[in-house]
Amino acid sequence: MRGGTTASSAPAAHDWMPVAEDLRTLAWLHAQERTPEVLAELYANGFPETLAVLTADAPEVQAMAKTLQALASSHCESDAGLPGSTTDQLAADYAAIYLTHALRASPHESVWRDEDHLMLQAPTFAVRDFYRRHGVQVANWRQRADDHITHELEFVALLLERGEAREAARFLKTHLLAWLPQFATRVAQRADTPFYAALAALTLAACKACQQALPQVAVLPPVVTPADAQRQSGCGTMLP
Numbered sequence: 001m002r003g004g005t006t007a008s009s010a011p012a013a014h015d016w017m018p019v020a021e022d023l024r025t026l027a028w029l030h031a032q033e034r035t036p037e038v039l040a041e042l043y044a045n046g047f048p049e050t051l052a053v054l055t056a057d058a059p060e061v062q063a064m065a066k067t068l069q070a071l072a073s074s075h076c077e078s079d080a081g082l083p084g085s086t087t088d089q090l091a092a093d094y095a096a097i098y099l100t101h102a103l104r105a106s107p108h109e110s111v112w113r114d115e116d117h118l119m120l121q122a123p124t125f126a127v128r129d130f131y132r133r134h135g136v137q138v139a140n141w142r143q144r145a146d147d148h149i150t151h152e153l154e155f156v157a158l159l160l161e162r163g164e165a166r167e168a169a170r171f172l173k174t175h176l177l178a179w180l181p182q183f184a185t186r187v188a189q190r191a192d193t194p195f196y197a198a199l200a201a202l203t204l205a206a207c208k209a210c211q212q213a214l215p216q217v218a219v220l221p222p223v224v225t226p227a228d229a230q231r232q233s234g235c236g237t238m239l240p
Contacts, residue, residue, distance in 0.1 A: 016163065018053075019052055019160055020161045021052070021157075022051045022206055023157040023160070023206065024153070026199075026202070026206060027154045027157070030098070030203070033091050033094035034090070036071045036087060036090065039072075039195065040068065043068035048064045049061060053206045060198070060201045060202045060206075061202065064199070067194045067195050070194065071085060085195060089192065090195060093192045093195075096191075097187060103191065104190075105186035105190060107183065109123045109127060109152065109176075110124045110145070113178065113179055120145060124147045127147040127151075127152065127175055130174075134155075136158065147175070149180070149203075152175060153207075156176065165215055166215050168214055169215055169216070169217045170217045172210065172214070173211065173219050177208070177211060180207055183200065184201055185200075188200050
C-alpha cells in the first residue's frame, strides 16, 4: 500500500528506501544491547559510512566509525585512540539508558514531553493515534511503549517505504524530533561508553537530515482525550 505525495524537490517514493533502511538499522541498535562482536561485524560491513541519509564525512558518522573501529580492535586502544568497551560495559550502559533509567535519559517521548515527566501520558497516546491512522500498532506496548525510540524510528521507516513522505515529515516534526535532541544530548553527556554516546548523536543527525530532505509540512497540535488512554490499537501493520 502506498499513500501520500512528495514535493517536486524531494526524492521519488522509491528513492526513500535506502533512508528507510538507515532508520531501521538505527532502530535495531536502540532495540537491545549488542555485543562488541556484533558491532564489529556491522563495522566490517561498512556501517556507518554506508548510511544513505548522511555523508561519510559527517562528524557523527566519523565519531561512530572511530567507536566501532575501537570495538573491532583486538587491543584496548585502537588506531583511533578511543578505548574499547567490553560486553559487560556495553550491557551496563544499555541498561542505564533503556531499562533502569539511571542516566535519566528515557528513550520514551512521554517522559520528555509530559509536564510531570511520566511514561504513558498524553504524548504516548498521541503517538498511538498517529500509528492507528496508518493501520499500525506495536506488538506489545506493555513491554515497550508506543513512543519508544525504536518504534518511532521504525514507523518513520515504514512511512518512507510506503512512499508517504509528507506523513513521515509530519511525524518527525510532531513527535520524534520534538524530544530526540534532548535525549541525544543527555546520553552524549552521561553515557559511559563511546558507542552509546555516538549512537545518540548519529540518530539525531540522521533524523535531522531526513527531515530536511522531506517535504515541508504544517503540524497541527494533537488532540488527546481521556478515552485515548483506554483505547486499544486496531488491526494493521505490527511494529516489533
